[in-house]
Amino acid sequence: MAPPILFLLLLFLQKATSNNTTCHNPCLRNSLEVRFPFGFDNNRCSYPGFKLSCDSKTQIITLDLPNIGNFTVRNINYGSQTVTITDPQNCLAKKFIDSSFDLSGSPFNIPEYYNHFFTFLNCSTNSTTVISGIRRVNCLSNENFTVVTLPTNIYESFPDFMPPFCTELKKRVAVPPWYRWSDSETRLIWNEPYCLPCEVDGGTCQFKGNTGLTIDCNGRSKGPLPRSAKYGIIIGAGIPGLLCIIGIVSYVFGRLKARSSGNEPTMEMSTSVAPQPCVVVTGLDGPTIESYPKTQLGDSGRLPKPNDNTCPICLSEYQPKDTLRTIPNCNHYFHANCVDEWLKMNATCPLCRNSPDGSSVMTHSSSLTSSYSSLSTP
Numbered sequence: 001m002a003p004p005i006l007f008l009l010l011l012f013l014q015k016a017t018s019n020n021t022t023c024h025n026p027c028l029r030n031s032l033e034v035r036f037p038f039g040f041d042n043n044r045c046s047y048p049g050f051k052l053s054c055d056s057k058t059q060i061i062t063l064d065l066p067n068i069g070n071f072t073v074r075n076i077n078y079g080s081q082t083v084t085i086t087d088p089q090n091c092l093a094k095k096f097i098d099s100s101f102d103l104s105g106s107p108f109n110i111p112e113y114y115n116h117f118f119t120f121l122n123c124s125t126n127s128t129t130v131i132s133g134i135r136r137v138n139c140l141s142n143e144n145f146t147v148v149t150l151p152t153n154i155y156e157s158f159p160d161f162m163p164p165f166c167t168e169l170k171k172r173v174a175v176p177p178w179y180r181w182s183d184s185e186t187r188l189i190w191n192e193p194y195c196l197p198c199e200v201d202g203g204t205c206q207f208k209g210n211t212g213l214t215i216d217c218n219g220r221s222k223g224p225l226p227r228s229a230k231y232g233i234i235i236g237a238g239i240p241g242l243l244c245i246i247g248i249v250s251y252v253f254g255r256l257k258a259r260s261s262g263n264e265p266t267m268e269m270s271t272s273v274a275p276q277p278c279v280v281v282t283g284l285d286g287p288t289i290e291s292y293p294k295t296q297l298g299d300s301g302r303l304p305k306p307n308d309n310t311c312p313i314c315l316s317e318y319q320p321k322d323t324l325r326t327i328p329n330c331n332h333y334f335h336a337n338c339v340d341e342w343l344k345m346n347a348t349c350p351l352c353r354n355s356p357d358g359s360s361v362m363t364h365s366s367s368l369t370s371s372y373s374s375l376s377t378p
């Protein structure tokens with residue numbers, strides 16, 4: 001017997017002894033690896049809710065989220081159990097508003113670390129920046145109307161925040177990760193079926209038996225991990241860990257540098273943040289704002305906390321060399337230019353509502369109307 005045939009036979013035997021899970025894939029020219037729990041059939045090849053469809057002409061793979069609509073599947077990470085999808089209409093915000101992004105009929109969820117609710121406002125203005133530092137939703141805006149969005153907790157904290165030229169489109173939508181650099185791409189996770197331990201051992205999940213939803217691990221090996229599982233582990237654990245280390249190291253270096261040069265106010269990350277009594281103040285003056293600690297990010301562009309790498313006001317990720325500001329009595333960071341605009345209107349931290357340092361603060365107040373006019377310049 002020629003060696004190739006022997007090899008094929010061995011492969012075949014291996015396939016036959018480990019169960020029969022060859023599922024049909026009409027989108028083979030798409031490089032995406034589609035396997036359990038995903039599949040293209042309703043039979044025992046896919047877990048309920050994980051059925052994909054394939055356009056055989058375009059080779060586009062689509063996931064239909066009940067109540068929301070169809071999305072193009074860009075990537076599946078079987079190790080970290082995440083799926084990256086894009087909106088074919090390139091306007092996720094429209095889906096957020098129209099369907100409240102109701103995932104209840106699907107097995108997918110918003111990652112826990114991304115626990116954000118957003119409020120969407122429709123503003124009758126033609127200015128490119130309605131309120132500086134607040135995200136503009138380009139796909140819903142035109143020359144006469146601008147749709148903007150901001151975290152609901154910030155919006156609710158300040159009832160008189162809403163400019164008179166805006167109306168509420170949606171008060172509270174749970175949105176998945178949604179970055180300024182991509183208005184159409186987002187990422188969801190699934191918890192069931194839980195195949196992670198199997199993937200880590202180099203196996204693939206499949207159904208156990210011919211009925212029921214119990215799963216089984218197929219081809220578990222103690223050999224080297226398959227690439228997808230390795231990537232999953234690297235992405236799921238390695239990168240955050242690495243970033244965490246880089247973040248801590250650059251933070252420590254930043255502190256040492258700030259101390260030795262003596263110009264930069266030292267950031268006291270003191271843990272004794274006693275919640276301050278609520279003080280009614282409207283806004284702060286420039287010198288007060290300037291007195292708050294500023295810090296410039298190093299090359300890593302990351303803060304010590306790995307999941308805290310997005311400015312909560314303008315919703316864009318911190319980039320290397322960005323200048324951040326932190327409010328005394330509050331360990332939250334913001335882009336300096338975003339939080340400065342905020343502090344001119346409101347003298348409390350947008351996230352924890354702590355008022356910076358009590359006494360010296362309650363000096364200036366700027367009326368909201370003057371803020372609006374000064375803010376509406378592009």
Ligand SMILES: *[C@@H]1O[C@H](CO)[C@@H](O)[C@H](O)[C@H]1NC(C)=O
Pocket residue numbers: 016020
């Ligand atoms: C695989 O399963 C199908 C039914 O699901 C069956 O018809 C077929 O004979 C099986 N093949 C092998 C090799 O066990």
Ligand SMILES: *[C@@H]1O[C@H](CO)[C@@H](O)[C@H](O)[C@H]1NC(C)=O
Pocket residue numbers: 053062064069070
């Ligand atoms: C989503 O795709 C499926 C299958 O291609 C199709 O039957 C369904 O009508 C689509 N739904 C929407 C809202 O376009």
Ligand SMILES: *[C@@H]1O[C@H](CO)[C@@H](O)[C@H](O)[C@H]1NC(C)=O
Pocket residue numbers: 126127143
């Ligand atoms: C925006 O509106 C103002 C009046 O509110 C008008 O003067 C200006 O020309 C408009 N700009 C554009 C680009 O339409």
Ligand SMILES: *[C@@H]1O[C@H](CO)[C@@H](O)[C@H](O)[C@H]1NC(C)=O
Pocket residue numbers: 122123140145147169
């Ligand atoms: C915003 O409001 C205007 C006027 O009411 C309306 O024509 C436009 O469609 C609204 N935009 C959205 C995205 O709802």
Ligand SMILES: *[C@@H]1O[C@H](CO)[C@@H](O)[C@H](O)[C@H]1NC(C)=O
Pocket residue numbers: 142143144
């Ligand atoms: C914006 O308003 C102007 C003047 O009212 C109108 O001519 C134009 O068609 C509007 N643009 C859109 C996209 O609605």
Ligand SMILES: *[C@@H]1O[C@H](CO)[C@@H](O)[C@H](O)[C@H]1NC(C)=O
Pocket residue numbers: 019020207208209210
């Ligand atoms: C897979 O094989 C096991 C025995 O090795 C059997 O009990 C199980 O029913 C099989 N699963 C499927 C889906 O055929």
